[in-house]
Each structure stands twice: as structure tokens, then as C-alpha cells.
Amino acid sequence: MKLFKDxxxxxSMLAIALPIALQNLITSSVNMVDTLMISSLGQTSIAAVGLANQFFFFYILITFGINSGSSIFIAQYWGKKDIPSIRKVLGLAVSLSSLVGVIFTAVALVFPQLIMRILIDEPEVIRIGSDYLRIVSISYIPTAISFAFSVALRTTGKPKIPMKISAISFVTNTVFNYIFIFGKLGLPAMGVKGAALGTLISRFIEIGVTLYAVYSTKGVLAANIKELLSWNKDFVKRYLKTTYPVILAEAAWSLGQVMYSIAYAKLGEEATAAVQITNTIQNIFFVLVRGLANACTVMIGSKIGSGDEDEAFEYAKNFMVLSIILGLVLGTIQATTPNLTLKLFSGLDQSLYEVSRKLLIIMGMTFIIRVFNSTGIVGVLRGGGDTTFGMIIDIGSVWIVGVPLAFIGAMLLDIPVYMVYAIVSIEELIKVIVIIPRIISKKWIKNIT
Known part of the structure; x- marks a missing residue:
């Protein structure tokens, strides 16, 4: 194939994808270590932290939508070497992300129990989750700012910097979590509250290191306040015209994932804990996929920005082929090694272990279609500027197909959580059917700058 000779x-792909994959591996490892430590406290604690983090998941994916939208502009401006416009986009992304962070922080601080009650009807899970949420929510705003700079660094050809920063965050989070959860260095054991405090401290260290890395090197993103806030009304309108579908898609999609969690919680505390454990494991498998999708966004956006649309289409085909290969390999590994991966978690009773094992097998069997769709929507369609179509696919499949199927499976059929997950995966199949002809049509290629 021509792909393997190019x-x-x-x-170019490896130079972008590998550092991003490593960064995601480190970030996912943070979640893995958190879950490993918390698993020793029992399935109630696992369920509580998992559900509390659904609120953060909803928030961070809205932030991801804002910055994913900004990366479309930055990639094309980077292709034109337009530094002032890159700084303008970064400033707008930081401002919007921080605004969303203020809202979510306020809600989590004031109404943590209400949030947990919406997610599950288990008093002890609600109590533990509320304590966790109240502390960890203070980290939301610095996380948003760090994320905005991280995305901009990757998009402008500096993916190694956020990778190194994530490594520092991983180490600090692991150390502080261990100290506070189990009460080391003479401190009292805080359990789940300790996990929240460890995460909070590591997030503030992360933003400090991020800003130091950006401004000490005086590179492309080292903008002053005036440059970051130099956007005007017309620029904001043009920015939102392209990015609002991405933001709306991420918000609607992530809210859909929260609804899935609510549906799974209807099956009980054990099902909730099993989903938390298996999602943590699947996120490790997904790190290469995120690297591939982000590399696709940057490379296609840069080609379109420089006017080479034919090459952008060739790149799209290459990335979709790679997504199939990667999805098949990783999915097979995930489906055939559940007993190995679950050995990492201590204190799981036999019933929870068995449910988690079956869930991992189903996740592995459906992994290839998730990889294909992630690369197609996040990589090709968004990288090409076709954000509205991507939004329609994401929102339509989740809310018309996925969410209704989740509640039908959990509440009407009352089937095990791994079977509910299998039924919900039908929405991913529908995405494949829609994405393929769209990519072939080339209608997704839009020069937005």
C-alpha cells in the first residue's frame, strides 16, 4: 500500500501522535492509580468517586470542545505562520474555558449532594461522592487553563512540552494521593477526601509548570495579556461560527455519557463500580487512539491552511486505514486479557470481578468501531473544518439511539450491565455508516481562515 511507503x-504523524499518546498515557495512568488506590477502600468508594468524576467529565469535555475548536483555527493559522492570530485564538479559548470553569466550580461547591442524587440513589455513595466533589471542584479552573495551553502547544508543533508536564502531574498526583488517602508522613488517613486533595494540589502544580514552560521559552504562545485579549466582536463571531458545533457536540455527547452512567447506576452499586474500573482500563488502551486523532486534526488542518487540499484528502484516507488497524489490534488485546488487567485491582469481590471481566470483553469486541469513529469525527471532520456535520453525528447517535437503548436495557429489560453496554454500542455502528460516505465526498474540506 502507498500508505506504508509514505x-x-x-x-510527521509519529512526531505529533507519539508525544500526545504518551501524554494521554500519563494522564490515564493518573486515573488508573487513583482507582487502584481507591479500590482498596471497597466498591462503595469506587462507585462514589466514579460518579463524582462524571460531573468533571461533563465539564472537561465542554472545555475539550472549546479547545478542540480553537485547535482547528490554530492548525490553519500555523500553516500560514500567523502568530498574532494564534495568540488571539488562544486567549479566547482560555477566557471561555475559564468562564465554564467558574460555573462548574460554583455548582459543585454549593450543590454536591444534589449532583450525586441525580446520578445514583444510594445514601452512602452520595455522601462519599459529595465530599470528594466539593474538594476536587476547586481544581476545575486551573485544569481548564492548563488544558488550553496544552492543546495549543500540541497544535503548534510542541507536543513534548505537555507530555513532560503530564509526567510531573502524574508523579505529584500519585505521591500526594498516597500520602493523603492512606495517612502517611504522620498525617491522618483521609480516604476518598485524600484522593480529592491530592488531585487538587497536583492541578495547581501543573498549571504553574505549564505557564513557566510557555513563558520561559518565549515561543509562539508566550503572549502578553493584551495579545491574548486582542479579539474583537467580529473575530468572536467567526470563531464561534466554526467552534460552536464542536462545543455543542462535546457538551451533548458528554451529557449523553453521563446519562449512560445514570442508566448503569439503576442496576446497582456493583454495576457502577464495574463501569468505573473497566473505563479506567479502556482509557489506557485509548491513549494511542487519542494520539492518532489529534495528529490527524493537526496535519489535515495544516494542509488545508496551506492550500494543499488534495494532500489533506490523502492524509484522511491514511488515517482511517490506520484507525482500523489500531482498533483491531488493541481491541483484540483488550478482549483477550481481562484476567490479566483486573489483577491490578485489589479487594474486588468475585461478583464484581466477574461483571468487570465480561464488560472488558464486550468493550474489546466493540473497540474497533470506536477507534474508527473517533479518528473520523475528531481527526478528519474537525481537522477539515466540517464541525457542524460532526456535531449532528455525535448528538444524533447518542441521544436518538444510545441513551434510549441504555435506559431500555437497564430499566425495562433489567439485563446485566455488560449486555446494556453491548446494546448501546449500536450507536457507534450508525456513526460508521454515516462517516464513510461523508469522508469520501470531500465535503468536509473547508478552509475557515
């Missing part, structure tokens, strides 16, 4: 493509 050394320039592979060199």
Missing part, C-alpha cells in the same frame, strides 16, 4: 506522512 515516509514523510509517517514521520
Amino acid at each position: 515516509k514523510i506522512f509517517f514521520k
